[in-house]
Amino acid sequence: MKRAAEGPEEDVNGHPAKRQVAQEGDLGHESCVRRVARDGVAEEEDEVKEDFGGFPSEETMNELENIQKELFKLDDECAKEQMEVQKKYDKQKKPAFDKRNEIIAAIPQFWLQAFKNHKGIYIHQEDEELLGHLKTIEVDDNLDHMGSYKLTFHFEPNDFLESLTMSKKTTILDGNDEVCEISPIVWQENMDIVSRIRERRKQQQEKGESPVDSDYSLFEWFTQEAPDDIPDLGEVIRRELWHDPLQYYLEECDEGGLIDEEEGEEEEDEAEGEEYTPMDGSLVR
């Protein structure tokens, strides 16, 4: 069946995102109530209007709002408690992550391959060589109960970088404000991929040429001026590549799932149980 819930973000309980006003102890519905009362509900729906028994009293609306506030408050408490559980398991997972990083670092071009196999991001030709020197990804996850996180790339010595790490800490405030702390990338002379691509983009714009969508460097994500339309590398990594890097290393994968690259094997793969098993059931409240 068609999923109706697609666009919006969800909180930890799988609920759609709440409006800020709800968290600030004021549902902010007063103005809506007034407006709806003024305009009449279902103004354009004549066949309904005639049956409509009138707008509820302010007292009723207040009562409903108070109940809703109480429910939202419990949701928030629940989310916090669930995050505590998450953090407990994050700690337990740490040694396995460390060991995994150690093994991956010894496999040549592991991350380059994993990134390239991820269908959701396009790896620019100019990025490939440097990505091939990426040895270790470090994810410091859930730094607070809002799920702020820090991502660090560690490279082996290479011709591009002076500093062998680049990192970006994403702080989530009020649900969605991301305040980022970035360690500036120090490039070797004339090896700044990002500037090169940006310069080209600028020239294209000046000439009035339409820019090529995928003409960005993934390393732009580690800069303050990341363009709006590049993939959110942090989300791709923490939710997908970091979750199952081996899967991405081995086969071309869509976001979050496995797509078989060989035509005609679909049936065989289904029989092998390679279809997804979304855990969405456990997501919703």
Place this chain on the structure above:
Amino acid sequence: MKRAAEGPEEDVNGHPAKRQVAQEGDLGHESCVRRVARDGVAEEEDEVKEDFGGFPSEETMNELENIQKELFKLDDECAKEQMEVQKKYDKQKKPAFDKRNEIIAAIPQFWLQAFKNHKGIYIHQEDEELLGHLKTIEVDDNLDHMGSYKLTFHFEPNDFLESLTMSKKTTILDGNDEVCEISPIVWQENMDIVSRIRERRKQQQEKGESPVDSDYSLFEWFTQEAPDDIPDLGEVIRRELWHDPLQYYLEECDEGGLIDEEEGEEEEDEAEGEEYTPMDGSLVR
């Protein structure tokens, strides 16, 4: 920034859905390993191939797979523990839900209005009158740790229905298999909206006319033969309408968010804090 993670379902930790094989104690990568080793990694990527330092040994791959299994196992345990937290809060929320249902039942056409204001579902004209008699929605949520749930509609006496309730229990197995138990709708004579719409659809198909997309009855969701392209009413209700019915009752809303119905008020509303504050931060691991 563009979200890369859009399509796939996520588990309770915000991870993309896992492949079933991972839960069955067999990552199923063996065949992939063999195939990739046979075909060569990055076959089409000549510029990479020349740098590629060889495929890791079977021992290394096994080690990686075992670590991954351990991580998945911890994820599963974490999800279960988080579901226990959820259930604890579900219990605490029950009295507020009951009280809310009581108030809503006394407001004429509350649910009809809420449904109509939900931008993600289209309410068929034929459904409207009956939906106007819907008094109470009952959501029995998280019946197990997979998040199975049961939805029941309670109607006031009306010209359409013999039985005043309709219900559907959705059991989630292995992550995504939904086994549904449905209480058959008992219609009054000649008042079966669903059959009427289905009959019309069939006639259109026979005439070779292209069917109208939205020409379905929402009550079809409560039947065994729900067409694939009708909105998943259960998800809309449990995740959205049930989460904040007042919001939907009051204003036209997109899935999970508020869309102001009056043009030109955007700025004013933004100043009032009516933008969304996704809690996505707390979703991810």
